[in-house]
Amino acid sequence: MTEPTFTPRVFSGIKPSGGLTLGNYLGAIKRFVGMQGEMETIYCVVDLHAITVWQDPAELANATREVAAGYLAAGLDPTQSILFNQSQVAGHAELGWVFNCVARVGWMNRMTQFKDKAGTNAEKVSLGLYAYPSLMAADILLYHATHVPVGEDQKQHVELTRDIAAKFNHDFGTAFFPITEPVIDGPATRVMNLRDGTRKMSKSGESDMERINMTDDADTIAKKFKKAKTDPAALPDTLDGLAGRPEARNLVDIYAALDDSTPEAVIAAYQGAGWGRFKPALADLAVAKLAPISQEMSRLMNDPAEIDRILAQGAARARQIAEPILKQTYDIVGFLRS
Numbered sequence: 651m652t653e654p655t656f657t658p659r660v661f662s663g664i665k666p667s668g669g670l671t672l673g674n675y676l677g678a679i680k681r682f683v684g685m686q687g688e689m690e691t692i693y694c695v696v697d698l699h700a701i702t703v704w705q706d707p708a709e710l711a712n713a714t715r716e717v718a719a720g721y722l723a724a725g726l727d728p729t730q731s732i733l734f735n736q737s738q739v740a741g742h743a744e745l746g747w748v749f750n751c752v753a754r755v756g757w758m759n760r761m762t763q764f765k766d767k768a769g770t771n772a773e774k775v776s777l778g779l780y781a782y783p784s785l786m787a788a789d790i791l792l793y794h795a796t797h798v799p800v801g802e803d804q805k806q807h808v809e810l811t812r813d814i815a816a817k818f819n820h821d822f823g824t825a826f827f828p829i830t831e832p833v834i835d836g837p838a839t840r841v842m843n844l845r846d847g848t849r850k851m852s853k854s855g856e857s858d859m860e861r862i863n864m865t866d867d868a869d870t871i872a873k874k875f876k877k878a879k880t881d882p883a884a885l886p887d888t889l890d891g892l893a894g895r896p897e898a899r900n901l902v903d904i905y906a907a908l909d910d911s912t913p914e915a916v917i918a919a920y921q922g923a924g925w926g927r928f929k930p931a932l933a934d935l936a937v938a939k940l941a942p943i944s945q946e947m948s949r950l951m952n953d954p955a956e957i958d959r960i961l962a963q964g965a966a967r968a969r970q971i972a973e974p975i976l977k978q979t980y981d982i983v984g985f986l987r988s
Contacts, residue, residue: 668853734964847896
């Protein structure tokens, strides 16, 4: 069987729930923008994933626009990349069902994020929350995406996507779906909590001081970094000296990511410095990088019709790619269409 050649194509998405944080920006959006021009890029607001837990409809619509505004304010060019919200392309749900019938229950039982989110209440959560990794595979493979930029915590879902593609190809004697590669790079692919460096920065954390919201103004950004938890010791002269110091390592990683540098370079520049020197420098850098994005997001959110227009145009472009791939999938499976 001749192996097909797939167009190099990136797909990734962000769920519209709870507002964008610095973690979304450094772990995802900044990297998405940086990949424009390297290959074909398709980016999505994954609103179908949002409803795996109940969402207020008006808040969901607003959150969807906010994520789109975050993409655009950070530099995503809707003429260069495709930007849309997932529910406007029906093929995501349709291919998701096909993949529900390809994926195995045992694979889903190994998904650590479901266990984390369901906790001890697994019997009462939605079926969608259990099965959403299969929909995530459909999101990716509906476009024959070859690369997916993800944080370390999402790598397992790309591995599941590879398993589903391989099983579909094997079951139907084809090489139709690519074996997608995860792209994990950069110093802050997993941004941690500003009050507890052992926990990921979250939209749903108890205190607003735990996170940098992408809608925070300059004064709020500076205040949060200056009050971020640290330890008494100064910065070491090597990166190894940050072992066992999660809050310190997190702030160094954030500085490196904002500065397009490396943690090693940050340590070289600030070795021996106390937090009274480093945190104000980090705050200034963060304000310089993030405040313009916050201001542009605010401007865009005041013009929801423009955001909706961009998402609609992106959805039309996405469907042009997705519909032939879905049609071929149906042909391979044997679905009869009159």
